[in-house]
Amino acid sequence: GAGVSQTPSNKVTEKGKYVELRCDPISGHTALYWYRQSLGQGPEFLIYFQGTGAADDSGLPNDRFFAVRPEGSVSTLKIQRTERGDSAVYLCASSEGTSSYNEQFFGPGTRLTVL
Amino acid sequence: DAKTTQPPSMDCAEGRAANLPCNHSTISGNEYVYWYRQIHSQGPQYIIHGLKNNETNEMASLIITEDRKSSTLILPHATLRDTAVYYCIVSPDYQLIWGAGTKLIIKP
Numbered sequence: 001g002a003g004v005s006q007t008p009s010n011k012v013t014e015k016g017k018y019v020e021l022r023c024d025p026i027s028g029h030t031a032l033y034w035y036r037q038s039l040g041q042g043p044e045f046l047i048y049f050q051g052t053g054a055a056d057d058s059g060l061p062n063d064r065f066f067a068v069r070p071e072g073s074v075s076t077l078k079i080q081r082t083e084r085g086d087s088a089v090y091l092c093a094s095s096e097g098t099s100s101y102n103e104q105f106f107g108p109g110t111r112l113t114v115l
Numbered sequence: 116d117a118k119t120t121q122p123p124s125m126d127c128a129e130g131r132a133a134n135l136p137c138n139h140s141t142i143s144g145n146e147y148v149y150w151y152r153q154i155h156s157q158g159p160q161y162i163i164h165g166l167k168n169n170e171t172n173e174m175a176s177l178i179i180t181e182d183r184k185s186s187t188l189i190l191p192h193a194t195l196r197d198t199a200v201y202y203c204i205v206s207p208d209y210q211l212i213w214g215a216g217t218k219l220i221i222k223p
Contacts, residue, residue, distance in 0.1 A: 042213025
């Protein structure tokens with residue numbers, strides 16, 4: 001079946017601009033996660049949704065970052081006033097639930113470059 | 116910060132078993148050990164997880180020491196496609212805290 005998809009695959013923007021990154025999770029998965037990965041490092045947790053609500057947004061670095069999941073399926077990560085330090089690969093994952101045995105399925109990521 | 120320690124890199128010959136170690140000496144009783152891997156330019160892929168007992172699936176085996184302070188991921192017959200960064204993670208729930216992982220290179 002279809003896995004997690006993310007669009008765009010690459011995004012180049014200028015400092016100060018606004019960007020939106022989209023994630024389509026696996027159908028039926030109630031949990032959705034966003035991570036950020038810098039070169040040579042492991043993914044860094046940003047936010048987790050259970051259904052439509054953000055159950056844990058403790059990983060968002062500051063108030064320029066915001067994410068929504070209005071219908072409990074597709075999610076959008078929004079970054080305002082982008083900075084060069086925001087350049088990274090943004091990964092989305094989904095799982096059936098949030099129990100310890102629920103593996104997270106990852107998308108291919110969106111590579112964001114802020115010039 | 117990640118609660119695990121892994122060697123930064125390892126080599127293994129194709130067809131041999133790859134044994135990847137992980138130290139997690141501060142693991143709590145309710146924390147599971149997870150292994151994921153990330154092939155270059157792809158998203159991470161789940162491999163296996165366990166709590167106390169050894170686990171095996173179609174991809175790998177997970178051996179957890181009796182005191183749970185360390186574990187080993189075993190890929191029984193490594194192929195070139197197993198070249199990737201392997202992450203060992205301990206967590207009680209959904210929030211996975213990732214370290215830098217072990218870069219495993221399978222050599223022909």
